[in-house]
Amino acid sequence: MKKLILVVSLLSLVVEGIVLGTLADTIAIADKIGVLGLALTPLLAIGIAIIVHWWRAREGDRTPRQLALGVVVCVLASAALVPGFVRAYSSAGAGGVPSPQRSRPSGEQSKLATPTLTPLVPSGMPVASSKACPMPDPTDPQLPPIDVKVVFWCKGDVVKANGEPDQSNFQIKMRPRLVNNTSSSISISIGNPSPLRLLVTGKQVDRRWSPPPLTKEGGDRPIVIECNGSDFWAIPPNLPHDAVATPAGIYSGFVSSWDGVDLKPGHNYFKPLRHNEDGSAVREGNLVFQVPLDENGSVIIYGLAILDRGTKGEILGLARFGVAEEWGPAVQPTSF
Known part of the structure; x- marks a missing residue:
């Protein structure tokens, strides 16, 4: 009978160890007691078994052989914990808590593989200066000195x-x-001589040009410049506030509302649309050009150019009429 009880006890401990080893593989157990707890559990079981067998041996209920056999049984039961302990540890993070797992999507999404993000430069890998990005090719298209767009x-x-x-x-x-x-400041003041010019073709534009009074007194005049292999008349804009009321109850024309002086490197000059309390558009950042017509009542507009005041007509930027990316749509005169 004693041998049967001993065998049953041995099998019970082994089964118990297998069950605990399997449960140790679950994230819930590892998350509750941690990797350190998993490591101490079998040691605690062995210690308790030794104390119990030693105490009963003192009372004469256990022989030294039974004490040794009990220790062996505890060791075998603890060994059954090892597989689960190893698997739980491998899924744990650096702090001893298993890393969170992504829930698998349901339905059609379950067929999609989870993407793996790979860093551009692995951690700890130095980037050799000899393998840096190449120098720009001087033959590649470059930005113009001034980007010009008629909005x-x-x-x-x-x-x-x-x-x-x-x-x-x-x-x-x-x-x-x-x-x-x-990398330098560019003058955008429209005082004489203005760097901003409307390029047109026509007959005797310099003689036909008849600006309003303030612009005429300013002394600026149309000049001839070469652009993309052709010559154009370059007309300066009207000066600000150069329009008068007429007996017809209307003004003599539009007025420039320009306050640009110097454009710093990397900066832009543009006035977004704003409106007054009555809903009318705020007049700012606008240029007005007086364009003479030939005897047929026609003229050809090529574009808006900005010239370098320090050189003889060098074009720093150009917005070509009819090119959508450079010259925007026509709108109602009172809308801006």
Whole structure:
């Protein structure tokens, strides 16, 4: 009978060890007691078994052989914990707590593999200076010194001081955007001589050009410049506030509202649309050009250019008329 009880006890401890070893593989057990707890559990079981067998041996209920056999049984039961302990430890993080697992998506998404993110430069790997990015190819397209874009524009008639229509001129009103891509400040003041010019082709533009009074007194004039292999007349803009009321109840034309002086490196000049309390557009950042018509009542506009004041007509930037990326749509004159 004693041998049967001993065998049953041995099997019970082994089964218990296997069950505990299996449970130790679960994240819940590892998360509750930690890797250190998993390591101390078998040691605690062995210690308790030794104390119990030693105490009963003192009372004469156990022989030294049974004491040794009990220790062996505890060791075997503890050995059954090893596989689960190893698996739980391998899934644990550095702090002894298993790393969180991603829940698998259901349905069609379960067929998709989870992407693996790979760092561009592995941790600890030095980047040799000899393998750095190459120098820019000087033959590659470069940014222009000044990016020029006409964001809004419109065409308007000119009215003489007596209120009669001026059939020999019309006006172009525009709101440009300028971006300085150079390392130096660029003058964008429209004082004489203005770096901002409207490029046109036509007959005797310099003689036909008849600006309003303030612009005429300023002394600036149309000049001829070469652009992309052709010659163009480069007309300066009207000076600010250069329009008068006429007997017809309307003004003689549009007015420039420009306050640009110097454009710093990397900066831009542009006035976003704003409105007054009555809903009318705030007049700012606009240029107005007086354009003479030939005897056929026509003129060809090529674009808006900005010139370098320090050189003889070097073009720093150009927005070509009719190119959508450079010259925006025509809008209502009162909208900007």
